[in-house]
Amino acid sequence: MNAFGEYLQKAVLPAMNAIGIKNIGVFTEMGLSDPPRLHLLLPFNNLEEFAQSTPTMLEQAVYQENSASFAESDSPTTPQFVRYQSSLMRAFAAIPQMKVPEAQERIFELRTYEGFNDDAVHRKVAMFNDDELPIFYETGLDPVFFGETLIGQHLPQLTYMLTFRDMEERDANWKKFIDHPEWKRVSGLPKYANSVSNIHRVFLEPTPYSQV
Secondary structure (H helix, E strand, O other), X not given: OOHHHHHHHHHHHHHHHHOOOOOOEEEEEOOOXXXXXXXXXXXXXXXXXXXXXXXXXXXXXXXXXXOHHHHHHOOOOOOOOOOOOOOEEEEOOOOOOOOOOOOOOOEEEEEEEEOOOHHHHHHHHHHHHHHHHHHHHHOOOEEEEEEEEEEOOOOOEEEEEEEEOOHHHHHHHHHHHHHOHHHHHHHOOHHHOXXXXXXXXXXXXXXXXXXO
């Protein structure tokens, strides 16, 4: 484990847990990414909790005790990370809380749907809330979260995460979804036409210290 991973495991996650931020996900991308990328998933109950989380975390004894080695190892010539970007998402009405999967070997699929305008994304959110998510559950597309991105990259967009035992289960369950007669009906409804203009996906594996 590198110094940044140790910093997350020993300082950031326990300090966040101490202030009530639970079920924090830490994931690496499957395959080779250059540079290597780490994904951090932090669930908050409201905007006030989000706004106060970092300053309150920094005050925690466990953070102050366990972050010193990271601070000492970080320098302009040997930085522990290059850059980071953040997204703030609002949970869908149909999934207001993150769903934590059972603790077993799993992979995760992170999918981002861009829309050509805000109305397109709002219609896609409505499609998930009203018609699409029941088909997900029926066909084994198990969600971790669904969120409409309020602040982030490539707006307007929404992002969601699914979990599977392995790629074989993932491929089989997506085929069940695509072949499902209710999906064929819903996807043909005029009110949902042209609601997605671009799809990005990335496959993730949890780190040994991930809480999701």
